[in-house]
Amino acid sequence: MSRAVLSLGSNLGDRLGHLRTAIDAVRPALVAVSGVYETKPWGVEDQPDFLNAVCVVDDPSRDHWAWLRTAQSAEHAAGRVRELRWGPRTLDVDIVTVPGVTSDDPELLLPHPGTPDRASVLIPWLDIEPDADLPGHGRIADLLARLPEADRAGVVLRPEWALT
Numbered sequence: 243m244s245r246a247v248l249s250l251g252s253n254l255g256d257r258l259g260h261l262r263t264a265i266d267a268v269r270p271a272l273v274a275v276s277g278v279y280e281t282k283p284w285g286v287e288d289q290p291d292f293l294n295a296v297c298v299v300d301d302p303s304r305d306h307w308a309w310l311r312t313a314q315s316a317e318h319a320a321g322r323v324r325e326l327r328w329g330p331r332t333l334d335v336d337i338v339t340v341p342g343v344t345s346d347d348p349e350l351l352l353p354h355p356g357t358p359d360r361a362s363v364l365i366p367w368l369d370i371e372p373d374a375d376l377p378g379h380g381r382i383a384d385l386l387a388r389l390p391e392a393d394r395a396g397v398v399l400r401p402e403w404a405l406t
């Protein structure tokens with residue numbers, strides 16, 4: 243219950259700095275972090291491009307609720323205010339999956355239900371766990387292959403921006 247896959251996103255202000263805030267919040271538990279991708283917005287399309295990344299963390303002292311609290315305190319540290327659903331934000335940290343845990347509690351849905359449809363999560367995740375499964379959905383490489391080419395093309399690696 244201690245391992246988790248987290249997705250990070252930012253499209254307001256110092257986008258890279260906000261992703262670094264999230265990485266700093268989990269640094270002692272960090273197992274792997276993807277490259278930084280610049281991505282076309284989905285959901286609400288009339289907003290600035292996002293930076294997205296995915297990391298894997300592991301801490302035997304934390305359960306899935308503790309990972310949610312960590313995610314929300316990193317969002318708070320980045321000055322996030324809750325406004326429009328799928329709208330612009332300084333920092334969004336989602337718990338993608340905690341292996342072995344499923345939850346239908348609206349406060350913490352696991353796996354995160356948006357994952358199979360989001361190239362902005364699947365592509366960075368593939369960077370660091372190419373053989374990963376999303377519980378209940380199959381291999382993430384297969385999920386990505388099923389998405390429209392336009393979704394994949396909207397996710398572009400920015401090698402000049404690294405989080406490690």
Ligand SMILES: Nc1ncnc2c1ncn2[C@@H]1O[C@H](COP(=O)(O)OP(=O)(O)OP(=O)(O)O)[C@@H](O)[C@H]1O
Nearest residue numbers: 327328334335336337338348349350351352354356
């Ligand atoms: N797996 C999860 N990871 C993070 N938050 C979650 C998760 N499941 C449910 N939530 C809940 O979602 C609520 C709203 O989250 P948020 O504002 O980040 O949504 P969103 O980013 O606009 O949309 P989405 O969740 O589809 O990415 C939070 O209060 C949180 O408790």
Ligand SMILES: Nc1nc2c(c(=O)[nH]1)N=C(CO)CN2
Nearest residue numbers: 251281282283284292328362
């Ligand atoms: N490309 C991209 N689009 C988004 C993102 C995101 O992280 N990346 N997050 C959103 C709100 O959860 C809405 N739209």
